[in-house]
Amino acid sequence: MDMPIRTADEVELDRLNSALGFLMRLAQLKIYERFFEEVGEHNLKPGEFSVLWVILHNPGIRQSVLGQRLMIKRAHMTKLIRALEDQNLVSRKVPDGDRRAVEITLTPEAVTRVEQASQWFFTYEDSVGANLTGDERQQLTALLRKFVGLG
Amino acid sequence: MDMPIRTADEVELDRLNSALGFLMRLAQLKIYERFFEEVGEHNLKPGEFSVLWVILHNPGIRQSVLGQRLMIKRAHMTKLIRALEDQNLVSRKVPDGDRRAVEITLTPEAVTRVEQASQWFFTYEDSVGANLTGDERQQLTALLRKFVGLG
DNA sequence: CAAAATTTGTTTACAAAGAAACAATCTCCC
């Protein structure tokens, strides 16, 4: 009657089972964990890749806009960009129109690197929903896109 | 032709738009952000609540099992539990059968507190998908549940 | 136009979370 719980599968979650925030956190952690199993440290980290990818597709984007879109706080963005600059992957330029702002572009080296990295990144992203059917995967991304207000 | 990007909405994401990991991260951050807007610091943080909720429904659960289910690493779990213990919300007991393990239960005080907190927590969790229809919300949770391997 | 308020990025101090090394205990297998 009072048998102790031995494995994670036996844990009673009750209503937490349908809590969006809870499920989302679990899902994200699972993705992240798998990422390092499959991809390893071989290349750019997912966060770095996303930042560089967005700069690649929006050359001269401002730090603040990048942060808003990627939901990265200004304070943190400063550090990320500086780290990328130290690796000679991005260059910063203060535009004439607004001397508070900083416009970011990729160095030629980074363009190559990101295009290369995009191969394994998106391959991984596709494989990540392997326990879903193709339809389910598509539904899931569509729902998430709507949920976060994209497209 | 070379118009600079001024708002986050104009940012070109290209294939990142259907990357599960990316969307999931955005979704989780959005939930977390809204949480503090709506609920404020009033009560337990979402993480604390989840931990306490699971202990409530699985009294005597072991730290390791709790961590596995909630995807919290052992090192971090130690700190969480100690913090909860300092607030007199949980008690730890080393079972006779295995003197390495620690079994966690809620204090009577915590039981009340969690039951109370569950009201706003789940109310919030329900309101969080407000820009989705009821059907979509249900689909989303079902897909997430399948994705993370629950149920 | 000038003072007030806002935006942008940075710095500093701190909180959340993980990695690796460790000690104690337990399990397995000879």
Next chain:
DNA sequence: GGGAGATTGTTTCTTTGTAAACAAATTTTG
């Protein structure tokens, strides 16, 4: 029974990210 190896929790160190205060530039408004 007794070592080899695995589990469990803790500690220490590092990484990642946030919050708050700040400086400089810009916009708003009286």
